[in-house]
Amino acid sequence: MCSAGRHESETVVGRSAAILGAFGAEDGALGVSELSRRTGLPKSTVHRLVRALTAHGLLDRSGSRVRLGLRLFELGQLVPLRRDLRAAALPFMADLRDATHQIVHLAVLDGPEVVYLEILRSADAPAMPSRVGGRLPAHATGVGKAMLAFSPPETVDAVIAAGLPRLSRRTIVLPRLLRRELEGIRAAGCAFDREESGDGVVCAASPVFGSDGAVVGALSISGWSTGMKLERMAPAVRTAALALSRALRAPS
Template sequence: MCPADRNDSDASTAARLAALLTTFSPGDDALGVSELARRTGLPKSSVHRLTGHLVTQGLLERSGTGVRLALKLFEIGQLAVRQRGLVDAARPYLEDLREATRNTVHLAVLEGTEVVYLDILRGPDAPALPSRVGGRFPAHATAVGKAILAFSPQSTVDAVLAAGLPRVSERTVTAPGILHRQLARVREEGLAYDREESGLGVVCAASPLRGADGTARAALSLSGWTNRLRLDRVAPAVRTAALALSRTLP
């Protein structure tokens, strides 16, 4: 095998292993070979062989006739410290917002066309939201996503638009022109809003955490019921928290 062929083979194997590990969804426990093959599009023989390797390495563990994610993956995740300092720095500000409003606060970063939630503090008066730490959501359908996009390079916004703007709820913004106008307003006010765009009955206000160069590194938000949370009242507190936190970041 020539080096080029070997590299292609290695890349293909890595892609298949990644597909198997990332096909698990929240709420999944053990998945069998047939279900893994269905979700990933891989042949059952390949799934059987590759899951065997992942079990040997401790990344999957057997449960009955299926396999599930092993705790070793959690241990590896805890070593991913790229955003650990940000979570630790943001926690007091998130706690203050939750205590003051009794609603749910989020800390998120942008990865590709989606936001990834780094920290979530759930408020006692807030709705049960589908967001979870480590979970993803389309950036254009969230306040945190729009807060980050408004202060990101144009190439980042273009990538989101090129990928399409899928409808998450009946109020999700799916027109590029409307999204552009929203982002322009976010740049003026330092605040982004989700008015039932990520889910009916839920509203949210977010503000970016900006670095010294002015670009957004992350965003924090406050979410609650549409008929209980007055965005005009809580938005200034969200923006103040984001500005104060931004000043502490290196």
């Protein structure tokens, strides 16, 4: 492919990704005008790409609007990291939920953010706003800090360079304080979110390591600050994360 053809292809891919990424967790169907506003793309471009994405099942028509298509869900199930890590983690997550009666999260690091791969909710725990596929800044979450603490220095540098947005009054937004926090997490093997991702939300998290010894994810127990004692939950989540790490290292 000539350089002009590659550039056009990359442009189309980038614009298509912008359209798909414009949908939020609370969105149903969106119109061309709203997609144009959210992406900054001309309406004519959005209209043309929406037609192509719909033809490939990545978007579905809903009257004059479109919503994310089932094909995206099908493709998501094929992502090896999500499929393999989730499958290995589920038994440990279930045990952790049953032992603590709290909400258990499995997350991975994606750039400066965490992505939640799986959430097991307990009937005894209050509802929380987290969702599978949801994203949050890594520095503001227990799972994010647990992974950053055991990541290469350049990964931490990149997160800091991307900015440390404030999600609550307790979010760590100063690089030196974040680095100090990560040092403590490395020593303890457990990270805490003390209402840093949102008012009233707390969690205890521990890193999960793959067969090569590199951090591949994190487990956490989450709840409301009024009903969960972090120090009491820390040993349980640390034990579950270590057990999952051993399972991932075991010969297949």
